[in-house]
Amino acid sequence: MFVNKKGISSLQLAEDLGVQYKTAWFIEKRLRKVAEDPLFKVIFKDFAEFEADETFIGGKSKNKHKDKKIPHSQGRSLKDKSVIAGAIDKETGTLIAEKVPDTTQATLEAFIKDNIKEGSAINTDRHHGYNNL
Structure with missing residues (x-):
């Protein structure tokens, strides 16, 4: 391969x-x-060991012009940032990533279940969204 x-x-x-x-x-x-084709994702379900995480994409509010700043949008705020969930196969380096609406447990579990075969090893950080995997 x-x-x-x-x-x-x-x-x-x-x-x-x-x-x-x-x-x-x-x-x-x-x-x-x-x-x-969206059904192509099925091919990725055969991998055995993954690392999963989520990230926020969007600039820091403090770096924006005064009239474009959004109050109380620091850190993990969804007011001006997009959330990207991702999982990478540790053996081949194949990455699966998609934009998700938030980082709740239901959303992250759905992302993992849709993209990774049940029974695969998944390494994550200690974010609450991965607790029941």
């Missing part, structure tokens, strides 16, 4: 598979199309 975190060119794929460039280009085009 060939693992490349940043993708692979058709030329490299042709060399790895031992096929012509045109064949590799056709395969790669079909794989990219399939990857757009």
